[in-house]
Amino acid sequence: GAVVSQHPSWVICKSGTSVKIECRSLDFQATTMFWYRQFPKQSLMLMATSNEGSKATYEQGVEKDKFLINHASLTLSTLTVTSAHPEDSSFYICSARWGEVTEAFFGQGTRLTVV
Protein backbone atom coordinates (compact mmCIF):
# COMPACT_ATOMS: atom_id res chain seq x y z
CA GLY A 1 0.00 0.00 0.00
CA ALA A 2 0.88 3.66 -0.22
CA VAL A 3 2.94 5.27 2.55
CA VAL A 4 1.89 8.23 4.65
CA SER A 5 4.36 9.68 7.13
CA GLN A 6 3.21 11.78 10.07
CA HIS A 7 5.52 13.83 12.27
CA PRO A 8 6.08 14.17 15.16
CA SER A 9 4.86 10.92 16.71
CA TRP A 10 4.51 12.61 20.06
CA VAL A 11 4.83 16.15 21.40
CA ILE A 12 4.51 17.86 24.75
CA CYS A 13 3.86 21.58 24.76
CA LYS A 14 3.00 24.29 27.24
CA SER A 15 -0.47 25.69 27.46
CA GLY A 16 -0.90 28.70 25.19
CA THR A 17 1.69 27.65 22.62
CA SER A 18 1.05 26.35 19.12
CA VAL A 19 1.98 22.97 17.72
CA LYS A 20 2.31 21.94 14.09
CA ILE A 21 1.79 18.37 12.90
CA GLU A 22 2.87 17.31 9.43
CA CYS A 23 1.37 14.64 7.22
CA ARG A 24 3.24 13.62 4.08
CA SER A 25 2.33 11.19 1.33
CA LEU A 26 5.66 9.65 0.35
CA ASP A 27 4.91 7.76 -2.84
CA PHE A 28 1.70 9.23 -4.22
CA GLN A 29 0.01 12.55 -4.73
CA ALA A 30 -2.63 13.10 -2.11
CA THR A 31 -5.46 15.14 -3.54
CA THR A 32 -7.40 14.75 -0.31
CA MET A 33 -6.21 14.50 3.26
CA PHE A 34 -8.28 13.85 6.34
CA TRP A 35 -7.50 14.74 9.95
CA TYR A 36 -8.91 12.68 12.80
CA ARG A 37 -8.72 12.95 16.57
CA GLN A 38 -9.11 10.22 19.15
CA PHE A 39 -9.75 10.74 22.85
CA PRO A 40 -9.14 7.87 25.29
CA LYS A 41 -11.53 4.96 24.87
CA GLN A 42 -13.27 6.75 22.02
CA SER A 43 -13.34 6.18 18.28
CA LEU A 44 -11.40 8.14 15.69
CA MET A 45 -13.42 11.27 14.94
CA LEU A 46 -13.11 13.16 11.69
CA MET A 47 -12.05 16.77 12.29
CA ALA A 48 -11.63 18.12 8.79
CA THR A 49 -11.08 17.30 5.15
CA SER A 50 -8.59 19.18 3.02
CA ASN A 51 -8.20 19.19 -0.73
CA GLU A 52 -4.97 20.43 -2.24
CA GLY A 53 -5.11 24.13 -2.92
CA SER A 54 -8.49 24.63 -1.25
CA LYS A 55 -9.65 25.63 2.20
CA ALA A 56 -10.33 22.78 4.56
CA THR A 57 -13.85 21.66 5.36
CA TYR A 58 -14.36 21.30 9.10
CA GLU A 59 -16.76 18.98 10.87
CA GLN A 60 -19.39 20.43 13.12
CA GLY A 61 -17.97 21.41 16.48
CA VAL A 62 -14.36 21.71 15.30
CA GLU A 63 -13.03 25.26 15.57
CA LYS A 64 -11.35 26.24 12.34
CA ASP A 65 -9.46 29.12 13.96
CA LYS A 66 -8.00 26.79 16.53
CA PHE A 67 -7.11 23.91 14.24
CA LEU A 68 -5.45 25.44 11.20
CA ILE A 69 -5.10 23.11 8.26
CA ASN A 70 -2.91 23.81 5.27
CA HIS A 71 -2.75 21.56 2.23
CA ALA A 72 -0.51 23.61 -0.01
CA SER A 73 1.01 20.75 -2.00
CA LEU A 74 -0.03 17.32 -3.19
CA THR A 75 2.28 15.62 -0.72
CA LEU A 76 1.96 17.69 2.44
CA SER A 77 -0.78 18.76 4.79
CA THR A 78 -0.22 20.39 8.16
CA LEU A 79 -2.43 20.71 11.21
CA THR A 80 -1.55 23.52 13.61
CA VAL A 81 -3.14 23.50 17.04
CA THR A 82 -3.09 27.15 18.05
CA SER A 83 -3.04 28.37 21.65
CA ALA A 84 -3.17 24.80 22.86
CA HIS A 85 -4.91 23.96 26.14
CA PRO A 86 -4.89 20.78 28.19
CA GLU A 87 -8.27 19.76 26.75
CA ASP A 88 -6.61 19.64 23.31
CA SER A 89 -4.44 16.77 24.54
CA SER A 90 -5.38 13.90 22.28
CA PHE A 91 -4.20 11.55 19.56
CA TYR A 92 -4.25 13.15 16.11
CA ILE A 93 -3.94 11.10 12.93
CA CYS A 94 -4.08 11.92 9.24
CA SER A 95 -5.05 9.90 6.22
CA ALA A 96 -4.54 10.59 2.54
CA ARG A 97 -5.94 9.41 -0.74
CA TRP A 98 -5.67 10.32 -4.42
CA GLY A 99 -8.52 11.13 -6.73
CA GLU A 100 -11.83 9.48 -5.97
CA VAL A 101 -10.21 6.24 -4.82
CA THR A 102 -12.19 5.08 -1.81
CA GLU A 103 -9.26 3.71 0.15
CA ALA A 104 -7.24 6.13 2.26
CA PHE A 105 -3.88 5.47 3.87
CA PHE A 106 -3.02 6.53 7.38
CA GLY A 107 -0.06 8.11 9.06
CA GLN A 108 1.26 6.81 12.37
CA GLY A 109 -0.48 9.44 14.44
CA THR A 110 0.71 12.11 16.88
CA ARG A 111 0.16 12.02 20.62
CA LEU A 112 -0.21 15.61 21.83
CA THR A 113 0.04 16.43 25.50
CA VAL A 114 -0.54 20.01 26.62
CA VAL A 115 0.73 20.83 30.09
Place this chain on the structure above:
Amino acid sequence: ILNVEQSPQSLHVQEGDSTNFTCSFPSSNFYALHWYRWETAKSPEALFVMTLNGDEKKKGRISATLNTKEGYSYLYIKGSQPEDSATYLCAWGGADGLTFGKGTHLIIQP
Protein backbone atom coordinates in the same frame (compact mmCIF):
# COMPACT_ATOMS: atom_id res chain seq x y z
CA ILE B 1 -25.26 11.31 14.15
CA LEU B 2 -23.94 8.16 12.52
CA ASN B 3 -23.15 5.28 14.84
CA VAL B 4 -20.74 2.54 13.97
CA GLU B 5 -20.67 -0.09 16.68
CA GLN B 6 -18.14 -2.85 17.14
CA SER B 7 -18.37 -5.85 19.41
CA PRO B 8 -16.85 -7.19 21.44
CA GLN B 9 -14.68 -4.36 22.75
CA SER B 10 -11.89 -6.81 23.53
CA LEU B 11 -11.26 -10.45 22.93
CA HIS B 12 -8.74 -13.01 24.20
CA VAL B 13 -8.26 -15.98 21.90
CA GLN B 14 -6.04 -19.01 22.22
CA GLU B 15 -3.43 -19.43 19.52
CA GLY B 16 -4.75 -21.69 16.80
CA ASP B 17 -8.40 -20.96 17.50
CA SER B 18 -10.61 -19.15 15.04
CA THR B 19 -12.55 -16.04 15.98
CA ASN B 20 -14.88 -13.41 14.61
CA PHE B 21 -16.24 -10.02 15.57
CA THR B 22 -18.93 -7.68 14.42
CA CYS B 23 -19.38 -4.20 13.03
CA SER B 24 -22.84 -2.66 12.75
CA PHE B 25 -23.50 0.52 10.82
CA PRO B 26 -26.32 2.61 9.32
CA SER B 27 -27.93 0.69 6.47
CA SER B 28 -29.24 3.81 4.74
CA ASN B 29 -27.13 5.73 2.23
CA PHE B 30 -24.48 3.06 2.29
CA TYR B 31 -21.25 3.86 0.46
CA ALA B 32 -18.50 1.55 1.68
CA LEU B 33 -17.38 -0.38 4.72
CA HIS B 34 -13.70 -0.49 5.63
CA TRP B 35 -11.79 -2.83 7.90
CA TYR B 36 -8.42 -1.80 9.33
CA ARG B 37 -5.87 -3.61 11.44
CA TRP B 38 -4.07 -1.31 13.89
CA GLU B 39 -0.99 -2.30 15.82
CA THR B 40 0.35 -0.04 18.55
CA ALA B 41 2.73 2.68 17.30
CA LYS B 42 1.99 1.82 13.67
CA SER B 43 -0.34 3.16 11.00
CA PRO B 44 -3.74 1.51 10.62
CA GLU B 45 -3.38 -1.03 7.85
CA ALA B 46 -6.24 -1.35 5.38
CA LEU B 47 -7.60 -4.90 5.23
CA PHE B 48 -10.74 -4.63 3.15
CA VAL B 49 -12.97 -2.11 1.44
CA MET B 50 -16.41 -3.57 0.85
CA THR B 51 -19.16 -1.99 -1.20
CA LEU B 52 -21.61 -4.65 -2.35
CA ASN B 53 -24.28 -6.38 -0.30
CA GLY B 54 -23.34 -10.01 0.15
CA ASP B 55 -19.70 -9.28 -0.59
CA GLU B 56 -17.15 -11.59 0.93
CA LYS B 57 -13.45 -10.81 0.86
CA LYS B 58 -10.47 -12.82 1.94
CA LYS B 59 -6.83 -12.04 2.68
CA GLY B 60 -4.88 -15.04 3.89
CA ARG B 61 -6.50 -16.26 7.12
CA ILE B 62 -8.68 -13.18 7.43
CA SER B 63 -12.02 -12.79 5.71
CA ALA B 64 -14.97 -10.43 5.95
CA THR B 65 -18.63 -10.45 4.95
CA LEU B 66 -21.01 -7.59 4.36
CA ASN B 67 -24.77 -7.19 4.75
CA THR B 68 -25.75 -3.68 3.75
CA LYS B 69 -29.50 -4.26 4.08
CA GLU B 70 -29.30 -5.07 7.77
CA GLY B 71 -26.18 -3.02 8.40
CA TYR B 72 -23.54 -5.39 9.65
CA SER B 73 -20.20 -6.88 8.71
CA TYR B 74 -18.27 -9.76 10.23
CA LEU B 75 -14.52 -10.17 10.32
CA TYR B 76 -13.22 -13.72 10.67
CA ILE B 77 -9.73 -14.86 11.59
CA LYS B 78 -8.95 -18.53 11.05
CA GLY B 79 -6.25 -20.26 13.09
CA SER B 80 -5.22 -17.19 15.11
CA GLN B 81 -1.52 -16.44 15.44
CA PRO B 82 0.25 -14.13 17.92
CA GLU B 83 0.91 -11.64 15.11
CA ASP B 84 -2.85 -11.22 14.72
CA SER B 85 -2.91 -9.36 18.04
CA ALA B 86 -4.06 -5.84 17.21
CA THR B 87 -7.05 -3.54 17.29
CA TYR B 88 -9.42 -4.10 14.40
CA LEU B 89 -11.34 -1.05 13.28
CA CYS B 90 -14.30 -0.84 11.01
CA ALA B 91 -15.32 2.39 9.34
CA TRP B 92 -18.37 3.46 7.36
CA GLY B 93 -18.32 6.03 4.61
CA GLY B 94 -16.24 7.04 1.65
CA ALA B 95 -15.56 10.19 -0.26
CA ASP B 96 -16.19 12.62 2.60
CA GLY B 97 -14.27 10.81 5.29
CA LEU B 98 -14.95 7.82 7.49
CA THR B 99 -16.98 7.22 10.62
CA PHE B 100 -15.16 4.75 12.81
CA GLY B 101 -16.19 2.28 15.45
CA LYS B 102 -14.21 2.07 18.69
CA GLY B 103 -12.51 -1.10 17.55
CA THR B 104 -12.14 -4.66 18.80
CA HIS B 105 -8.91 -5.23 20.71
CA LEU B 106 -7.76 -8.77 19.94
CA ILE B 107 -5.15 -10.55 22.03
CA ILE B 108 -3.88 -13.94 20.94
CA GLN B 109 -2.58 -16.01 23.81
CA PRO B 110 0.16 -18.57 23.08
